[in-house]
Amino acid sequence: MKPVNGVGIYGYGAYVPRYYIENEAIGSIWGRITYPIKNKSFPSFDEDTITIAYEAARIAIESSNAPKDRIHAVFIGTESKPYAVKPSGTVLVDALGLSNKILSADYEFACKAGTEAMETVFGLVASKMIDMGIAIGADTAQGRPGDELEYTAAAGGAAYIISSVEDGVLAVLEASYSYVSDTPDFWRRSGEKYPRHLYRFTGEPAYFNHIINSVNGLFEEYGYKPSDFKYAVFHQPNAKFPQRVASKLGFTKDQIAPGLLSPVIGNTYSGSSLVGFAATLDVAKPGDKILLASFGSGAGSDAFAFEVTELIEERRAKPPIRDIISRMVPRDYATYVVYRGKIWR
Template sequence: MKSKERVGIKGYGAYIPFQRLPSTEVARVWKGGGSGPNLEKAVASIDEDTVTMAIEASQYAMKMAGIEELGAIFVGTESKPYAVKPTSTIVAQALGQHYTLAADLEFACKAATEAVQVLTGLVGSGMIQNGLAIGVDTAQGRPGDELEYTAASGSAAFVISKFDKDAIASIDCSASYVSDTGDFWRRAQERYPRHLSRFTGEPAYFYHVEKSVRNLFQETGLKPSDFTYAVFHQPNPRFPVEVAARLGFTAGQIKTGLLNPLIGNTYAASSPIGLAAVLDEAKPGNKILLASFGSGAGSDAFSFTVQDAIEKSRGVSPTVKSMIAKGTKIDYSTYTKFRGKLTK
């Protein structure tokens, strides 16, 4: 999919909460020892949720973009604080935006990339000048479930605007693939999701990501070696490495955006935070491939080209690397209190 008029990213911001739960802590409590597939995961504080983390990342993105007005705000998440009451209107209020379209989008872990696609259409058709796409989650994992090693918290936000000299990256093309695949789900009013273990791999993650990326290659004529960086959704450390290899990408191309070992799976924010980490160090002219995955299931693949204005964005917002470095370790009992699994 390509917009009629060129569209770009004018600003971005990420937010990674302060607390880290080592996977050895989950293993200690539920397995008697050992560790999970990742080293640590980012855990939201007791007073943080999807709203607060969305606002933090959005403030950074707006500051970098240097714009005053948004025509649309989309929050992509599966962990809304309210079942009925939009997250996006609270974000809009905090940003001082009122004459704007605001909506919450849900598609498991790929709700943010579909927000980018919708905004590309709205901006590319001239309906709005600027829009904000946010990916954010406080991911849930049932105590003792494999998900608990990686289900993490974080957010990333992107200001999508008409392409001009201030764009830090152009959105060149996107391609999607969806099917009805029940690999992971959470029924209404259920607290924790369920999943089909190994079924989440081959017929779900790998099948859909490969389809969307190969579709993007076909539509653009690009090949893996044309990209300096590639970022894949990262439910665990292994899946993105394997899908990258299957598609012909090298370990060097995915290294910068592969954050699961350090912060876990931030669901709708997972590949977007990876993209933010890549933009933190990318140079003008670099091409970036981004491929999300959402259970249920689908994948959106993008091609971005970094622009000269990226250099002006340096230092405006904290880098992903700096936010990861600031983390402090907590134990399992503190984690259960912070995530509301243990209440007074």
């Protein structure tokens, strides 16, 4: 997909909660000695997807000095809504001080719900139905005690303010490509507390197949190749998968290094690729091209090609996401299970 009218990213922000737990601390409870990552973030007892989305959006607005009266859409992609029936976006509209003449909805497509929200806002802005909109990917992911997901399911999110190029953007959307199929590698039925997954089935037929098809589709349709991009960001369910898919597609370790955050914060689900994208924008220079490829179980992938502009220098997120990560503090397993609601009095 290529927009007829130029659109791009006006501002951005990312956030992860203050607390983290080491994989070693989880493994010591369940008798495991090898781990998929080093640490993962988790929310405090008073944090949820809405508060994470708020922090990311606040950073995006303040860092770019975006005009609030021109923001006419707020879409949140998440699979961990605080309410089963009540939108999260409406809370943000009031909390951020936005106009009530606005579109708002919660999106769901497992871990690629955030990029689905981005596609919607890009389309609304490109068609000139709205001036600006905010797309957010945020989650407080769930993992059953002792399950493989408990080692990686984390919390965090990122927000992107989208506008026309005429308004001045820090990164121009050049093109995108989406690929989906009915591949049930991971799911959570209504009323269930924790998701289920098919272990290795989440790899080749799900994650790798869909990302490779979306990225190759983008390359074939618009003439790109890996060397055209300074950086690349992939969905990060663990540390190995994004590095392996990058290698399969012809990208180097240096191209993915700035956005590879899963080893230290875990898999932030709908926020995963978008938080990595924010970390990459934090170091990008004018003229750099960035590939972004999300993945959502069920399954699908969205691939985007962006080019960074001169405005990146004045609109970088403040604080950058790695500064936020550097302030995180460790907590033990007992604190973690209480804050995540895994045990009750």
